[in-house]
Amino acid sequence: MKRSFSIIGCGRAGLSFTKYLFKAGYPPAGFSSRSLESANLAAELIGFKGKVSTNPSDVIGDADIVLITTPDHVIRETAEKIAGHGGMKPDVMVFHCSGALSSDELSALKGANAKTGSIHPLQSFGSLDSGKNPFKGIMVGIEGDRECVDAAWKMAKDLGATPFQIQTSGKMLYHAAAVVASNYLVTLLKFAIDLLGESGVESDNRFEILKPLIMGTLSNIENAGAEEALTGPIRRGDTAIVKAHLEAIEESSPGMSALYKMLGQYTVEIAYSGKSISSDIRDELLSILNE
Template sequence: MNAPHQTEPRDPSARPARLTVGVVGAGRVGPALARALQQAGHRPVAVSGVSDASRRRAERMLPDVPLVPPAQVLELADLVLLTVPDDALPGLVQGLADTGAVRPGQLLVHTSGRYGASVLDPARRAGALPLALHPAMTFTGTEVDVQRLAGCPFGVTAPDELRLAAEALVIEMGGEPEWVAEANRPLYHAALALGANHLVTLVAQAMELLAKAGVEHPDRMLGPLLGAALDNALRSGDAALTGPVARGDAGTVAAHVAELRRHAPGTLSGYLAMARTTADRALAHGLLRPELAEDLLVVLADGAGADAGPGGRDLNGTEGPEGGDGR
């Protein structure tokens, strides 16, 4: 594991001068980062936004900062935050470069997790200084986002000669820079999406199931359990696995499958996929005994077969009738 970063840039000369800051794309991320840079002494001077929601957000987060077209943002700002959706970023960069909006020596910062600095190559050829600074944080579009940047890890990718400047900017925003090689950006982003985005789906499904089971406050029931599970997983990895899959309780898992098929069939495929992955990891790490894993994997395979529809096997291993659903 990398050593913790210092709270100040390692090389004082790498600390950026006071900069004028512009935002292209007033979604949830851009205004929060601009506010953080403002608190560090930089000066937001322009922001662009297309939708009514983005314009209202800009006015709320960056009061008195004028709303202008993207090209004018680049005209006014020394440092420009390109905070647009991933798929829109390459076209935006190319368009800004083609129209001559990019100025030599201008810092262009995008916040996409998927891309490294190379997506900014059209602007770099026009003389811009490209930085990829991705905050590993979920954003709400409110003031709380600025507070959450304190200690927030940022995936940093930049040309070698700009690495210190990139890390210094992250530190000024209150974050912790973590270097990510250009070629590793898609894998880095996939890991974050797997952990954060899918966690939201799992938690939402768990709360719905608890509500169906008659639990009055699903969030209160899940909060302590999930908090402890997350802490244990971050500390111990697979060694933190508990529950019927890791124990090899095939009968319990079969009961889960039957209840999910009856009450929440939309959750079944996800349950089976995660249970199979959990079983594989528990088996590989010696947590699940091979003799118990065999029965468990049969249950999961039967559950998937029955879920597939006609001709599938039910949980007792019998064939469903021709044209039936196998239940």
């Protein structure tokens, strides 16, 4: 028998958990949201006829698992509210789904004898209309009390995802890693697309020109690691080309040279630690990139 679950905060993440936990055989125990409309939407999604309320404390009494899927900034006050009210099962497990915050955000619940954890799907939840399980094949970061880690591990697998454990104290850096990999990749590729435009390449879709290079690089990182995947003038120790790049960027898009320099300095260290360049070349490259 799977554990029963209640959802507090019936938005994108909350509705996705509702639909796919139910599909995986987890019985629902109640739904709460700021608006009754959203809570009803979650209940209707799975044909649930039980407890629905704007007060989270009304819907958690029968739950083995409570998922707080409110925005991050109201997780702590929601935890304090339900801890103050009490009335939960003695072995209840309460999770939130934030990537940046740890289970410490739920500390008020420790006094109410609840076990706490966080379960963070590395996914951007969109509309449920596609009918595609958004958990299938994704990674889910988990931390918290032992019982919560075990239960979340099982939940993630039942949802079709792959769980992995993170340190509670490392949660913010874990989230920074996800932001760099996803959001800053967007920034990096926009930088490259803009430079291509400045170079005079005329195309409606400059990404398509860079795409095989990008996909090949990703594949090389996957197969051989970042140091081995690095190619180009820094790996070759070609100081004259790096200098010439900077001059060209400063002439066409002066605002972007600081970004090129910062990325270049980091790249020099990758090349040096991969033993592609000597310490003299490293110093020469760093002095060009620090000018």
